[in-house]
Amino acid sequence: MADPATPPRLTRRRLLGGTAVAAGAAGAAGIGWGAASLTRRDHDRDPGLDTVAFYGEHQAGIATEPPGHAAFAAYDLAAGTTREDIVGLLKIWTDDAARLTQGMPALADTEPELAARPARLTVTVGFGPRMFAVAGLDQRRPPWCNPLPPFTIDRLDPAWCDGDLLLQICAEEATTVAHAVRVLSKHVKSLVSVRWVQRGFRNAARGQTMRNLMGSVDGTVNIAPGTPDFERLVWDDGAARPWLAGGTSMVLRRIAMNLETWDELDADGRALTVGRTVAEGAPLSGGAEFDEADFGAVDRYGIPKIPPSSHIARAHHAHDGERFLRRGYNYDDAPAPGHVSNSGLLFASFQRDIDTQYLPVQQRLAEFDALNQWTIPVGSAVFAIPPGVPGPGGYLGQQLFEAAATRN
């Protein structure tokens, strides 16, 4: 992969091993999240006090190991909003996030006590397509910053789609997430209306892959923060748009699961649908969860061990440049009348270029994926994620707006 002279499997393992050592993580099985941004844990202290750095080249909440809870909130700009209004809003969000993530109340925080447990809080801000137009900056909008094209599998509800601004708020404690969402929402409520809020959760033993509510490991094939692949595939280098250097893009898909009919499938049927064993998450070509899937492997009758129609066969990148970072969360909301549950996945991916990395994979899955029988995309949104704030005094999106101020 990174080094064509080395067999891919060995390279991958070496990368994983190296990252795990760098992170000081307990297990080397996972993708080695966020070596740089992880707060060192001391089991004698209260983990609710752990913090993730706010300032940096990149926004936190992307290379950061995902904590147990997330809220994704989208906002629509009010009619008549100006570029200066948006800059003002971003300065407020920057100041609020810089404080809250470090366990300090926001300015004029009406519930300062709820800020006392940051619990690895991260706040990640994104720009929806229309924000650029409202700000008079459409010429700086990345070409991939558009609603995704419609897919035949979509059953989208506008209530879960689009949005001018995004907040991704993650923490280990749900109370921390609730407080941060409220503070950040209400401090800008004269400028925006809340379009949607989607809450999710994920749990796994340290070093293991989370499972979604279908019971499958979710996120095995991923790119490990700290690796050259990650740098290249996730972070924009600013070549085309200098303001975006160190930023990225985010796709959020709300994928409902039809667990009623999924329940009718036994473990073998599920394995053939996904392409992995259920219990171990190992590719059906053999080995363990983090071994590379061998899509050419056949059984003694010449039948592919991993069905070409299976989810991992269809989702597999055709080339290295089709990879992206997955950082999803489960959702489980109150069921509609007559239903037993309302569950699914908040699929969140980060990639430098949606058009070249994410879309080809999504197109393949929409064309055919055995899993589509049980999963229904009901929400879809795309955001440009500006770079981080290097230090106090700056604000999120400054590179975009200041370039505009001097050059427009």
Add this chain to the structure above:
Amino acid sequence: MADPATPPRLTRRRLLGGTAVAAGAAGAAGIGWGAASLTRRDHDRDPGLDTVAFYGEHQAGIATEPPGHAAFAAYDLAAGTTREDIVGLLKIWTDDAARLTQGMPALADTEPELAARPARLTVTVGFGPRMFAVAGLDQRRPPWCNPLPPFTIDRLDPAWCDGDLLLQICAEEATTVAHAVRVLSKHVKSLVSVRWVQRGFRNAARGQTMRNLMGSVDGTVNIAPGTPDFERLVWDDGAARPWLAGGTSMVLRRIAMNLETWDELDADGRALTVGRTVAEGAPLSGGAEFDEADFGAVDRYGIPKIPPSSHIARAHHAHDGERFLRRGYNYDDAPAPGHVSNSGLLFASFQRDIDTQYLPVQQRLAEFDALNQWTIPVGSAVFAIPPGVPGPGGYLGQQLFEAAATRN
């Protein structure tokens, strides 16, 4: 309190200290939850593997220290359900709960891997008023097992009220809760429909009181598991209804918070409304959070330090028998269009007799409570909580149904 010869403050402290020692807890500040049912924690192992015993004189999830997540789910019995159907359902729930709480998959669990992290899971079953009628056991229904009388402050939405059967499912991990709710719901779906599911969360440092989303400590005055008061005030002794010995009652109130207007109040205004300082949660009569409030204390002008209109003054038990166990959770759902948030409290209380313990307090609060300006009860439900299952072979509610089988 327990010993009239000892000043109440000292007695309370002694009780708290004793319980904390028994529980081996880190802090002696809180009410000393669940000495008996707490699994000992070893920081070197994965807390997602911790379990709470299922079998016992009482159901778990009441004297158990509340973990971070809860779902309260109510079910309506389908038309034509017989007593035998209900017994069958309860046997399924018993078997499922006995396994899931110990980290084992339920029988025919379609996602057995999601059962591998019990995370202190408890499953608590309750009987709504109509269940007794459907089962032909109305003569055994406790007199307090009825919908609460209407209060002038109520703005109840039937979507959050009542129900024939209740599940209270609590765990430290949201995925565990989601899996348990789904397993228990779908295994009985031919007999019931889901009436409502309400999800909540709570977070606090060990030994400290949780805060609600108004920022207030919530649950300071509570009765400590393991104390004689707890035994007397929570568990039924079976004198009136032998089947209920070791059981109790539950009130669940969904209380919406108007955080928009609450935000207009400063810390002093909040303190006078609640009767406690915001930061410390200390009664305005002085001292620290767990000191007794002195409702007779006046300032040098003769004005009560704790306003008689304040929440704690109105909520304070007129006598010892008006106390009950509070075990609430915050909720924070997706806001309705045009709103910033949709937050509140899932107030859950356990008491031997709703009519004598809970109702007088609730009546006083409904008549007047300064806090009512910002809180709106939108859901209400009452359940009889049968005793625990002593050991393998029994089932939840057996005492009720077997007494009926032999005596009816």
